Amino acid sequence: MHVKAAGKSYTTTANAKGAYNCKIDKQKAGNTIAVYVTDGQGRTSASVYTKVLRRGPNAPTLNAVSNKTSRLKGKLNDTNTTMVIYVGKTAYVPANGGKALYKASKGYDKNKKIKNAKAYKVVNGSYTMTVPTISAKTKVVAFSIDKRGRISLKASRKASSKAPNQPKVNSICDFEKYVSGSIPSGKKGCKVTAKSGKKKYTGTSKAKGRFVIKTKGFKKGAVVTVSASDKYKGKTRTSAKTKVRVGSQTQYSYAAGSGKISVSKIRSTSRVVKGKIALKTGSAYISYGENSASLDLNKDGSFSYTLPSPKKGGSSVYITLHDNSNGTIAGVKKVTVSASKPAKPSFMKGSADKKAKKIQIRAKEKGTLVVQSSKKKIKTTKCTYQSKGSYFVYTVKVPAKAGKVRCYLKTIAGKSKTATIKRK
Numbered sequence: 114m115h116v117k118a119a120g121k122s123y124t125t126t127a128n129a130k131g132a133y134n135c136k137i138d139k140q141k142a143g144n145t146i147a148v149y150v151t152d153g154q155g156r157t158s159a160s161v162y163t164k165v166l167r168r169g170p171n172a173p174t175l176n177a178v179s180n181k182t183s184r185l186k187g188k189l190n191d192t193n194t195t196m197v198i199y200v201g202k203t204a205y206v207p208a209n210g211g212k213a214l215y216k217a218s219k220g221y222d223k224n225k226k227i228k229n230a231k232a233y234k235v236v237n238g239s240y241t242m243t244v245p246t247i248s249a250k251t252k253v254v255a256f257s258i259d260k261r262g263r264i265s266l267k268a269s270r271k272a273s274s275k276a277p278n279q280p281k282v283n284s285i286c287d288f289e290k291y292v293s294g295s296i297p298s299g300k301k302g303c304k305v306t307a308k309s310g311k312k313k314y315t316g317t318s319k320a321k322g323r324f325v326i327k328t329k330g331f332k333k334g335a336v337v338t339v340s341a342s343d344k345y346k347g348k349t350r351t352s353a354k355t356k357v358r359v360g361s362q363t364q365y366s367y368a369a370g371s372g373k374i375s376v377s378k379i380r381s382t383s384r385v386v387k388g389k390i391a392l393k394t395g396s397a398y399i400s401y402g403e404n405s406a407s408l409d410l411n412k413d414g415s416f417s418y419t420l421p422s423p424k425k426g427g428s429s430v431y432i433t434l435h436d437n438s439n440g441t442i443a444g445v446k447k448v449t450v451s452a453s454k455p456a457k458p459s460f461m462k463g464s465a466d467k468k469a470k471k472i473q474i475r476a477k478e479k480g481t482l483v484v485q486s487s488k489k490k491i492k493t494t495k496c497t498y499q500s501k502g503s504y505f506v507y508t509v510k511v512p513a514k515a516g517k518v519r520c521y522l523k524t525i526a527g528k529s530k531t532a533t534i535k536r537k
Contacts, residue, residue, distance in 0.1 A: 117147040139266050141190055142167035169263035170194040173240070173255055179275045180249040181353045185242045187255060187268065189235060194257040194265070196233070196240050201251050202226060205244045207233040220256060220264035246353040248297045249274035276350035277303045277341040280324075283435050284442040285359045287333040289398065290405035294440065296322035296341050296352075303341040309359075310335070325407065333361040362431065362445055370395075370434050370443025381426035381452040381478045381524065384500075388446075389415040394438040400431040408432075422498035422505070425479035426452020427525040455480055455522045457530040461506070467514060467536040474507045474532075480524035488512040 114133045116123040118140055125135040127150075140146070144165045150158040171190040175198075178185065185198055197215050198205045204225040206215050212227050232243040247253065249272050256267040282294040292307040292314070299322040307314045307326050316326035318341065331337055336358050342351040365371070373395070376388035390397050390410065397408040399418050408416040424430060428450050436443040456477045464472035474482060476496070484491040489512050496505040511518060516536055522529045 115149050115151065119144055139172035140165045141171040170257040170259045170265040172266035173257050173268055175253065175255040175268040175270050177273070178247060178253050178270045179273045180247055180251075180278050181275050182272065183231075183243055183246045183353065185244060185253065185255065186239065188239050189257060190238070191257065191259075191265075194259050196242055196255060196257050197264075198230075198242055198244070199225060199252070199254040200244055200247055203228055205230045205242060207242075209233075214258055214262075218258045218262040218264055220258065246279040247272045248278045250298075277343050277352045279353040280305060280339050280341050280355050281440055282337075282339045282355045282357045283440045284365075285331065285337055285357050286365055286431075286433060286442060286445060287331065287359055287361050288400050288429075288431050289433060290328055290330050290400060290403060291398065292316075292326045292328060292337060292339060292357075293398075293435070294324060294339065294355075296324070298322065300341075300343070303343050305339065305341050307337055307339050309337045327405075329403065331359045333359055335359045360442065362447060365433070365442045365445040366447060368442065368444040370436065371446055372444065374432050374434050374444055374446040376430075376432055376446055376448050379424070379430055379448050379450050381450050382423055384420045384423055384503075386418045386420060386430060386448075387416070388432060389413070390432075390434050392434060392436065392443060394436055395443060396435050396437055398433045398435070400433065402428070422500070423478055424450045425524070426450050452478070452524050452526040454527045455524050455529040458482065458507075458520055458522050458532050460518075460520075460532060460534045464518075465534055465536050467516070469511075469536075471508055471510050472518065472534075474509065474520055475502075475504045476507065476522045476529075477504055478522070478524065479505060480522045482507045482509070482520060482522055483528075484509045484511070484518065484520045486512060486518045487516060 114125045114127055116135045118137050123135050123137050125133050127133040142165050146163050147160045149160040173189050174187040176186045195214055204227050206212050208229040230242045230244055234241050251272045254267050254269045257265045277300050278297040280294050280296050296318050301318055303318040305316045305324045309331050314326050314328045316324050318324045336356055338354050338356050340352050340354045342349055373391040399406055399408055410416050430448045432446045434443045458474050458476040461473040461475050482493050491509055496507045498505055519531050519533045521531045
């Protein structure tokens with residue numbers, strides 16, 4: 114048996130009863146198909162002809178798809194039809210009337226989540242539909258619908274892997290000093306890069322493809338671009354890029370999830386921050402000064418975090434709640450460090466020696482240390498924390514041969530009593 118259709122030839126063999134079937138490419142309505150027979154003696158029958166009837170739109174084509182593809186392309190092979198493309202469990206449709214047309218069609222699948230394509234256009238019979246970048250091994254199915262709700266045959270592809278999958282990046286707030294997210298498919302060991310303007314930071318994906326990149330923070334409104342790269346056969350492959358616009362602390366403080374964060378009072382003399390979050394799909398981070406860190410949550414959502422040193426009264430500590438189910442910031446809790454009138458500071462060993470060019474003074478918290486001798490008044494906020502004794506050490510240069518030296522600590526809550534030492 115010989116079949117000719119749309120310029121192509123196909124062959125098959127009839128069975129003992131003369132029955133046959135032959136698989137051919139999808140055909141357009143109106144195409145003519147010719148069939149004839151040859152036998153073992155080299156004889157050829159006359160051809161018989163049939164035309165392809167229209168039972169719906171002609172089948173579209175779908176170009177190759179990879180995990181760097183966001184623009185799905187192909188040929189409509191018909192007029193007055195609209196494309197619908199399944200990407201995994203999501204049905205993408207044109208924003209202008211596509212959803213209603215699809216739901217009314219014979220191809221509607223209630224198990225698919227319908228989303229509007231980012232863009233859709235048809236030029237000279239070729240379509241382009243823009244969707245989120247596709248992950249490797251995802252099945253993509255394309256078909257068209259006519260105005261009567263009839264659907265075409267389907268064209269399908271499976272996304273190939275040309276690089277790590279495009280990173281999923283969590284929302285970013287302007288006080289955070291990190292960028293977090295994951296690489297779909299859970300790829301470990303990828304280099305993850307976050308860029309914004311001249312700022313560039315890198316990290317590595319860990320178990321389940323998760324990553325946390327330490328940064329110096331970004332301003333509200335900045336756009337952070339994140340990509341992942343790996344090595345394959347000696348060559349570096351880089352994923353499609355994800356862009357995230359940085360939000361503000363004020364914006365997220367009014368989010369509904371902020372009510373799910375509770376934090377105990379933080380004092381200027383304490384290092385421990387305690388609290389609780391009430392979101393099962395959540396993860397939490399703490400940010401203070403130039404630092405950020407993830408919080409280890411107990412089963413009930415409670416946490417206890419020890420700061421490297423007590424924070425200055427009036428400074429801010431932020432707890433950020435991320436919703437892991439969608440990567441957004443569910444809420445932010447800002448806590449202002451409370452302060453009471455500071456305790457009297459004390460001079461450390463060696464400060465009474467008149468020959469010493471520097472003296473050290475111990476205080477329980479951060480503030481402005483004021484040191485005064487008969488010759489000079491010195492103010493400093495520079496100090497180091499001694500965790501063993503739970504105090505701050507202020508080091509001050511004093512004038513040569515300074516005799517009596519007085520000092521006190523000043524904070525937002527007032528000033529301490531004055532400590533005095535006579536140098537000999």
